[in-house]
Amino acid sequence: MLARRYPVLVEPEELLSMLNRGDHSDGGDNGVVLIDVRKEEDYMQGHIPRAVSLPLARVLESMDPRQLHMLFKRLGVDDSKHVIVYDDTFGALAARVAWALEYIGHEKVSLLSITYGRWSSLGYGIERGAGRVDQQHEGYTLADVSADHSILATYDYIQAILEGIKQLQQGKGTSTSTGKRVLLDVRERLNYLDHHIPYAVNIPWKAFTGEERILKPIEEIDALLSYRRISRDDEVIVYCGSVGTLSGLSYYALRLAGYSNVRLYARSLKEWRSLNLPVEGFKDAHYWDLSAE
Amino acid sequence: MQKHQERSIKHTHESEGGGGREQWGLPEEVTSVEEMIRLYREGKVSDDEFRRFRLQHGMYGSRLNQNYTMIRIKVPAGILYPEQLIRLAKLSEDFSIGSVHVTTRQNIQMHWVYLDDAPAVEKGLVEVGLTTREACGNTIRNVTCSPFAGVCMNEPFDVTPYAKALARFFLRNPMCQNLPRKFKFNFACCDEHSYARIADVGLVPVLKHGADGRSIRGFRVYIGGGLGPASYLAELLEEFTPEDMLLSTCMAVVRLFDRLGDREKMHRNRMRYLVHDMGFERFRELVLKERRAVEMTRSVLAKLYIREIKVDAPEMGQDAMVVELRPFNMPDGFDRWVKSNVMDQRQKGYAVVFIPLPAGDVTARQLRALAGICREFSHEGHVITTPTQGFALRWVMKSRLVELYRRLSEAGLANHGALSIASVVGCTSTTSCNLAITNAHRLAKEIRSRLIELGLDMDESLKDATIKLSGCPNSCGQHMIATIGFFGAAVRINNSLTPAYNMLLGGKVGKDSALGRVVARVPAKRIIDVILRLIDVYREERLEGESLASWIDRVLDGKGTGKIKGIDDLKPIIEEASRLPPPAEDPESYVDYGSDSRFIVRTARGECAA
Ligand code: SF4
Numbered sequence: 001m002l003a004r005r006y007p008v009l010v011e012p013e014e015l016l017s018m019l020n021r022g023d024h025s026d027g028g029d030n031g032v033v034l035i036d037v038r039k040e041e042d043y044m045q046g047h048i049p050r051a052v053s054l055p056l057a058r059v060l061e062s063m064d065p066r067q068l069h070m071l072f073k074r075l076g077v078d079d080s081k082h083v084i085v086y087d088d089t090f091g092a093l094a095a096r097v098a099w100a101l102e103y104i105g106h107e108k109v110s111l112l113s114i115t116y117g118r119w120s121s122l123g124y125g126i127e128r129g130a131g132r133v134d135q136q137h138e139g140y141t142l143a144d145v146s147a148d149h150s151i152l153a154t155y156d157y158i159q160a161i162l163e164g165i166k167q168l169q170q171g172k173g174t175s176t177s178t179g180k181r182v183l184l185d186v187r188e189r190l191n192y193l194d195h196h197i198p199y200a201v202n203i204p205w206k207a208f209t210g211e212e213r214i215l216k217p218i219e220e221i222d223a224l225l226s227y228r229r230i231s232r233d234d235e236v237i238v239y240c241g242s243v244g245t246l247s248g249l250s251y252y253a254l255r256l257a258g259y260s261n262v263r264l265y266a267r268s269l270k271e272w273r274s275l276n277l278p279v280e281g282f283k284d285a286h287y288w289d290l291s292a293e
Numbered sequence: 294m295q296k297h298q299e300r301s302i303k304h305t306h307e308s309e310g311g312g313g314r315e316q317w318g319l320p321e322e323v324t325s326v327e328e329m330i331r332l333y334r335e336g337k338v339s340d341d342e343f344r345r346f347r348l349q350h351g352m353y354g355s356r357l358n359q360n361y362t363m364i365r366i367k368v369p370a371g372i373l374y375p376e377q378l379i380r381l382a383k384l385s386e387d388f389s390i391g392s393v394h395v396t397t398r399q400n401i402q403m404h405w406v407y408l409d410d411a412p413a414v415e416k417g418l419v420e421v422g423l424t425t426r427e428a429c430g431n432t433i434r435n436v437t438c439s440p441f442a443g444v445c446m447n448e449p450f451d452v453t454p455y456a457k458a459l460a461r462f463f464l465r466n467p468m469c470q471n472l473p474r475k476f477k478f479n480f481a482c483c484d485e486h487s488y489a490r491i492a493d494v495g496l497v498p499v500l501k502h503g504a505d506g507r508s509i510r511g512f513r514v515y516i517g518g519g520l521g522p523a524s525y526l527a528e529l530l531e532e533f534t535p536e537d538m539l540l541s542t543c544m545a546v547v548r549l550f551d552r553l554g555d556r557e558k559m560h561r562n563r564m565r566y567l568v569h570d571m572g573f574e575r576f577r578e579l580v581l582k583e584r585r586a587v588e589m590t591r592s593v594l595a596k597l598y599i600r601e602i603k604v605d606a607p608e609m610g611q612d613a614m615v616v617e618l619r620p621f622n623m624p625d626g627f628d629r630w631v632k633s634n635v636m637d638q639r640q641k642g643y644a645v646v647f648i649p650l651p652a653g654d655v656t657a658r659q660l661r662a663l664a665g666i667c668r669e670f671s672h673e674g675h676v677i678t679t680p681t682q683g684f685a686l687r688w689v690m691k692s693r694l695v696e697l698y699r700r701l702s703e704a705g706l707a708n709h710g711a712l713s714i715a716s717v718v719g720c721t722s723t724t725s726c727n728l729a730i731t732n733a734h735r736l737a738k739e740i741r742s743r744l745i746e747l748g749l750d751m752d753e754s755l756k757d758a759t760i761k762l763s764g765c766p767n768s769c770g771q772h773m774i775a776t777i778g779f780f781g782a783a784v785r786i787n788n789s790l791t792p793a794y795n796m797l798l799g800g801k802v803g804k805d806s807a808l809g810r811v812v813a814r815v816p817a818k819r820i821i822d823v824i825l826r827l828i829d830v831y832r833e834e835r836l837e838g839e840s841l842a843s844w845i846d847r848v849l850d851g852k853g854t855g856k857i858k859g860i861d862d863l864k865p866i867i868e869e870a871s872r873l874p875p876p877a878e879d880p881e882s883y884v885d886y887g888s889d890s891r892f893i894v895r896t897a898r899g900e901c902a903a
Binding site: 204223285 | 358387390407412413650654721723738887
């Protein structure tokens with residue numbers, strides 16, 4: 001996988017100037033498609049001007065690249081467009097949608113660096129109502145539909161990794177690549193201690209998020225990973241508890257910090273558990289009782 | 294003249310707006326933590342060396358799991374500012390379990406931190422002026438201070454500046470980096486609220502009126518106290534130690550301990566054993582002699598910087614006691630909350646509001662809410678951690694209590710019972726501590742909610758009684774000073790290993806400090822029954838107007854007047870309430886709180902997780 005040519009994060013000011021350059025008399029969009037992934041009713045109540053609505057749930061309906069293509073195509077996304085995604089849920093929903101675009105081979109995608117809530121509280125403009133509905137995009141055809149499997153991890157992919165680690169530990173297998181493979185569980189600490197995929201390490205997803213921005217500065221993310229001896233040569237597989245949202249955000253934290261070999265286990269622990277695949281946990285303490293909730 | 298000059302270098306009074314905000318942390322220490330962990334992971338420092346370093350920087354091993362650490366933040370005098378609360382919130386979400394724990398010694402603990410993340414936590418703390426330095430290990434631990442200091446009705450003067458100055462003096466001081474064992478200072482505001490007698494050095498403020506009509510500040514100094522498998526109350530060193538001899542007195546005690554303390558026997562090396570073995574009178578003489586030596590030889594740099602605190606709060610003319618408050622817009626539960634959580638302070642028109650936390654746990658969300666509330670409502674602009682594992686919010690205008698109650702309620706911080714029997718203390722025990730036998734933490738929460746459910750926080754006659762639990766004999770939950778105290782044990786009952794507690798009665802702090810007496814052994818799952826039974830018996834037996842705590846004292850003295858003459862009459866009643874059916878009939882009773890599996894005792898090497 002190559003280093004990204006498009007920034008992971010777009011700042012509000014950058015977004016404004018991207019949207020406002022040139023004139024829009026022809027209905028042009030300056031090569032930008034801004035996607036709001038919140039629920040439709042939230043979008044109706046207010047969104048960033050020129051944003052189109054695509055609730056996350058629609059994206060989660062299918063992992064089929066063709067269907068995903070159709071979904072984005074209808075919003076006006078084609079190969080030439082720079083897509084910018086935002087949400088109001090720490091950036092996690094936006095991240096999952098952005099990842100889906102990358103998965104179908106669209107690399108020109110960025111996340112807005114702040115949430116919608118912060119955007120409006122900072123006094124940037126908003127717009128109400130249905131916004132743009134771009135039926136005319138129906139006619140576009142996209143380049144061949146193929147998925148980028150290098151950023152996806154499936155359960156059998158992970159099973160194979162676990163097998164490899166086991167072999168290595170027993171001194172049977174040999175390490176093939178320069179880096180190692182790291183399974184990264186980004187759920188909260190207590191959930192992780194309770195159970196997790198064997199060999200996974202834990203960095204709670206909040207450790208990647210800033211107080212005001214959806215991700216911490218690169219140096220801080222970098223420090224976190226280096227404390228855990230995770231290097232840029234390693235392949236990192238991120239997962240969370242449900243549908244790859246919180247892990248999606250963590251995926252972009254790693255990408256932001258220049259870790260290019262990252263995969264998202266999009267179906268995450270929800271699928272893993274439903275398949276009754278092995279988990280391990282730490283049972284010698286009653287740590288749950290420490291939780292004040 | 295000579296004398297006068299000498300005094301002025303030992304002791305400096307400064308006045309400063311804002312009370313002199315301290316920066317306890319040092320950026321260099323982030324780098325050294327980072328470096329040490331790296332070297333340790335690379336196998337370049339030994340386990341022992343790393344352990345020593347780790348403890349010196351506030352990191353204890355987590356229960357039976359080497360990969361995790363507990364991080365203890367030293368909070369001198371318990372003072373925490375809003376930005377610090379917000380930072381603790383963020384750090385707990387990023388690196389810990391999304392909540393933090395307030396300890397009986399006014400520290401903050403973050404649990405289940407991945408060892409390798411410690412530098413990131415350290416960095417976050419130092420940025421807001423906090424430190425973990427010397428929160429653990431064989432050194433001078435957090436200097437604790439009464440949460441009433443500065444607002445107490447009885448205090449002769451505010452000791453907070455002295456507590457901060459002493460903490461500042463000893464922090465990183467070479468003289469206390471390798472003591473035989475940990476060493477604890479406590480400042481009281483007055484006799485009534487005093488914890489002075491359970492510290493190595495306890496200080497109670499006293500004003501002495503000189504012949505010239507001027508008053509001199511000083512301290513009644515107690516030494517040699519402490520709680521643990523063998524507990525002692527500190528004894529009186531001097532009735533009056535003038536403030537300019539405070540430092541030399543403290544230094545003398547620390548130096549003596551450093552020189553004479555036992556460095557071999559880990560279990561007998563707290564100073565209280567030294568004092569006890571030597572005899573108090575002899576030890577006292579040595580201290581006074583040592584003090585003379587300190588006075589003669591110490592460097593001019595050895596002095597305390599006392600920064601008087603000025604709170605920026607408008608003066609209030611009229612006043613109503615909190616118990617008389619009857620606001621017309623009183624929300625539900627307000628009256629109960631005021632009665633059990635709010636106290637008048639010395640300054641007219643202002644109140645101290647206690648925020649009890651279930652066994653000391655507070656979530657990140659609550660910390661953030663508290664930060665906002667503190668900014669809005671406290672005229673001193675900070676909160677204070679309390680020895681009952683909660684927070685105190687002081688300098689709150691009484692006229693704004695209704696508003697404050699609403700805000701606290703929204704954040705789940707308006708729990709009742711802070712100043713009542715329902716304010717149950719429990720150490721972290723099997724939730725994180727290597728030495729724990731039982732889950733005192735969870736049990737404390739269970740007792741608390743049961744008492745509140747029964748409305749016993751409202752009962753005036755129970756108000757001066759306290760309940761405290763520890764998961765092992767080490768006493769982090771301060772069970773020895775509780776009216777009803779418990780410490781964890783494993784007992785074979787009906788041929789089954791059962792989580793249980795030793796029950797103590799009659800402990801207290803304050804003017805008549807006393808240590809509790811072990812009276813019974815009670816299975817964990819019968820503790821609540823036993824407490825309630827005890828309250829029933831008390832209600833039958835008490836004299837007119839007698840409180841639970843006084844009745845217990847009378848019984849322990851063998852001066853009962855009803856059916857219960859002495860403790861031996863009480864024991865069978867406790868025993869009966871403790872009885873368990875065979876495991877087959879009631880397996881639940883043989884399992885510990887917070888657990889769903891068979892009870893086993895698993896402990897690892899202690900690092901003294903006090
Ligand atoms: S050492 Fe004992 S008293 Fe202290 S926290 Fe651990 S279990 Fe509780």
